[in-house]
Amino acid sequence: xxxxxxxxxxxxxxxxxxxxxxxxxxxxxxxxxxxxxxxxxxxxxxxxxxxxxxxxxxxxxxxxxxxxxxxxxxxxxxxxxxxxxxxxxxxxxxxxxxxxxxxxxxxxxxxxxxxxxxxxxxxxxxxxxxxxxxxxxxxxxxxxxxxxxxxxxxxxxxxxxxxxxxxxxxxxxxxxxxxxxxxxxxxxxxxxxxxxxxxxxxxxxxxxxxxxxxxxxxxxxxxxxxxxxxxxxxxxxxxxxxxxxxxxxxxxxxxxxxxxxxxxxxxxxxxxxxxxxxxxxxxxxxxxxxxxxxxxxxxxxxxxxxxxxxxxxxxxxxx
Amino acid sequence: xxxxxxxxxxxxxxxxxxxxxxxxxxxxxxxxxxxxxxxxxxxxxxxxxxxxxxxxxxxxxxxxxxxxxxxxxxxxxxxxxxxxxxxxxxxxxxxxxxxxxxxxxxxxxxxxxxxxxxxxxxxxxxxxxxxxxxxxxxxxxxxxxxxxxxxxxxxxxxxxxxxxxxxxxxxxxxxxxxxxxxxxxxxxxxxxxxxxxxxxxxxxxxxxxxxxxxxxxxxxxxxxxxxxxxxxxxxxxxxxxxxxxxxxxxxxxxxxxxxxxxxxxxxxxxxxxxxxxxxxxxxxxxxxxxxxxxxxxxxxxxxxxxxxxxxxxxxxxxx
DNA sequence: ATGAAAGCGCTAACAG
DNA sequence: CTGTTAGCGCTTTCAT
Numbered sequence: 001x002x003x004x005x006x007x008x009x010x011x012x013x014x015x016x017x018x019x020x021x022x023x024x025x026x027x028x029x030x031x032x033x034x035x036x037x038x039x040x041x042x043x044x045x046x047x048x049x050x051x052x053x054x055x056x057x058x059x060x061x062x063x064x065x066x067x068x069x070x071x072x073x074x075x076x077x078x079x080x081x082x083x084x085x086x087x088x089x090x091x092x093x094x095x096x097x098x099x100x101x102x103x104x105x106x107x108x109x110x111x112x113x114x115x116x117x118x119x120x121x122x123x124x125x126x127x128x129x130x131x132x133x134x135x136x137x138x139x140x141x142x143x144x145x146x147x148x149x150x151x152x153x154x155x156x157x158x159x160x161x162x163x164x165x166x167x168x169x170x171x172x173x174x175x176x177x178x179x180x181x182x183x184x185x186x187x188x189x190x191x192x193x194x195x196x197x198x199x200x201x202x203x204x205x206x207x208x209x210x211x212x213x214x215x216x217x218x219x220x221x222x223x224x225x226x227x228x229x230x231x232x233x234x235x236x237x238x239x240x241x242x243x244x245x246x247x248x249x250x251x252x253x254x255x256x257x258x259x260x261x262x263x264x265x266x267x268x269x270x271x272x273x274x275x276x277x278x279x280x281x282x283x284x285x286x287x288x289x290x291x292x293x294x295x296x297x298x299x300x301x302x303x304x305x306x307x308x309x310x311x312x313x314x315x316x317x318x319x
Numbered sequence: 320x321x322x323x324x325x326x327x328x329x330x331x332x333x334x335x336x337x338x339x340x341x342x343x344x345x346x347x348x349x350x351x352x353x354x355x356x357x358x359x360x361x362x363x364x365x366x367x368x369x370x371x372x373x374x375x376x377x378x379x380x381x382x383x384x385x386x387x388x389x390x391x392x393x394x395x396x397x398x399x400x401x402x403x404x405x406x407x408x409x410x411x412x413x414x415x416x417x418x419x420x421x422x423x424x425x426x427x428x429x430x431x432x433x434x435x436x437x438x439x440x441x442x443x444x445x446x447x448x449x450x451x452x453x454x455x456x457x458x459x460x461x462x463x464x465x466x467x468x469x470x471x472x473x474x475x476x477x478x479x480x481x482x483x484x485x486x487x488x489x490x491x492x493x494x495x496x497x498x499x500x501x502x503x504x505x506x507x508x509x510x511x512x513x514x515x516x517x518x519x520x521x522x523x524x525x526x527x528x529x530x531x532x533x534x535x536x537x538x539x540x541x542x543x544x545x546x547x548x549x550x551x552x553x554x555x556x557x558x559x560x561x562x563x564x565x566x567x568x569x570x571x572x573x574x575x576x577x578x579x580x581x582x583x584x585x586x587x588x589x590x591x592x593x594x595x596x597x598x599x600x601x602x603x604x605x606x607x608x609x610x611x612x613x614x615x616x617x618x619x620x621x622x623x624x625x626x627x628x629x630x631x632x633x634x635x636x637x638x
Numbered sequence: 639a640t641g642a643a644a645g646c647g648c649t650a651a652c653a654g
Numbered sequence: 655c656t657g658t659t660a661g662c663g664c665t666t667t668c669a670t
Contacts, residue, residue: 325667354663354664358665360664360666
């Protein structure tokens with residue numbers, strides 16, 4: 001018991017005793033066993049997190065913020081990626097819950113029925129992010145992807161663009177991408193404009209290369225297009241690069257909009273008009289929420305609805 | 320016991336019994352407790368992985384390959400990031416080892432003395448990656464960063480460039496970056512060339528923006544520079560963008576080389592000469608090694624020395 | 639094919 | 655400030 005207390009810096013162990021314990025541990029090569037501690041105390045200090053892909057700077061920012069916020073309090077992230085597939089997500093959630101995390105943060109608001117049931121029954125805080133679900137499972141830190149793109153379309157129309165295309169994924173796995181496309185279509189129709197210039201760039205996540213290829217097809221098939229909105233800054237940069245290869249001036253001959261405010265959009269020439277979804281803030285606020293619930297803050301009984309307001313950033317790729 | 324066997328698909332449980340158990344579990348909302356299983360069986364099915372940063376496509380590729388290779392065998396990754404700091408790495412390794420991972424994969428070959436001791440005493444396979452340490456702790460899947468950059472310098476010199484600069488970090492935290500700079504200096508000196516055009520771009524990881532700023536300072540202070548080699552493709556792209564802003568033609572007036580073969584280098588205009596370090600292969604081979612050791616393959620008693628051969632990729636940013 | 643007994647390494651609860 | 659007892663939920667081992 002004294003060793004146990006010494007390791008968790010319990011104030012009832014004298015300084016000398018604790019130092020002696022820690023010194024002896026170092027000599028013996030003893031390493032504290034969290035597995036046993038977790039079993040007995042029923043506290044794992046794990047927070048499970050699922051993201052669609054590791055190779056995405058937006059989600060990486062969210063996870064980084066979560067990690068920074070939670071590690072300060074001794075919580076460790078148990079990370080899994082779903083590859084943009086809700087069935088893979090279901091399997092992953094089942095695996096993660098077996099580790100008895102104390103909270104779970106998922107990306108997106110669309111899940112299989114069984115995943116929803118697993119999450120509801122888990123008895124831990126569930127936080128859905130990067131989305132604004134109709135029927136949240138618990139807490140939400142997110143925004144409407146459709147609404148964000150609608151605002152960009154509105155801006156483009158106000159700026160005088162009429163023949164606007166959308167470059168996105170060619171299947172419905174990326175639910176945030178689907179929402180963004182739906183927002184594009186709804187906004188175009190609201191303006192009485194043709195919403196049929198939809199270019200399928202490949203399976204999500206859409207890469208720079210796929211964005212470039214999609215731009216090539218768009219220029220071949222609908223050369224009178226005046227502007228294109230892309231599902232993320234990555235294909236938007238690819239589209240820009242294709243314009244450069246074809247000596248098409250951006251924004252004079254073609255305006256381009258992206259999504260996500262990736263670093264590349266701020267640095268490239270011309271810089272990219274985009275939408276900042278505040279990826280880091282999403283993670284930071286999710287971490288704060290988890291810690292508040294853990295501390296039993298009085299007003300956290302009701303599920304939180306933390307809304308992020310994505311910001312339209314106007315840069316050189318549009319006028 | 321029957322429930323326990325049913326959950327691990329033990330053949331000695333009849334089909335009907337197993338199905339009944341699984342159905343009842345679903346009805347009751349039972350979720351298997353891996354913590355208890357781990358404690359009793361002394362097998363956690365965890366593999367610990369440390370990387371400098373989550374927001375880096377190269378390391379993300381390595382982790383993705385690890386994850387894909389290991390999850391097929393039921394192993395879960397316990398990921399931590401060191402923020403390019405070996406003291407942070409020491410703290411992280413200590414935390415991770417408490418979870419009793421069955422192997423640990425670390426990025427880099429430089430660690431604090433205490434971290435080295437912790438890793439040696441852990442009694443699990445240790446794999447150092449992305450480096451070629453003088454005194455490996457165990458297994459290695461990596462390459463010499465210095466040698467890779469030397470080859471790029473050799474190529475640039477053969478192509479006729481003489482006044483060559485290097486853009487890298489301004490402290491020694493990123494040990495791979497330090498190695499790359501050392502390789503640059505050694506190669507320049509070997510050719511009898513001036514190796515003093517070293518631009519400090521900021522604290523690692525060096526961003527696109529920092530690369531652009533560094534290029535600006537280089538052009539201001541040493542406008543006769545003919546070529547620049549960057550510690551990664553990210554600052555290399557930033558440097559390219561700065562040249563574009565100043566209407567400096569690449570590669571005619573300035574050649575640029577990067578490192579890491581990030582997607583941007585293949586897509587941007589002009590495309591970037593770079594070095595492919597085969598990030599995905601590093602993770603894949605580390606995963607294969609872990610599985611081979613786990614299966615007790617006969618010839619895995621000696622520490623593995625798996626060498627990756629980075630490849631120089633010549634593109635439009637150099638001639 | 640199924641079950642009983644013991645114990646993995648900690649910590650909660652209680653005692654002093 | 656330190657120690658004793660019991661037990662977290664599984665799996666190992668042995669028995670039937």
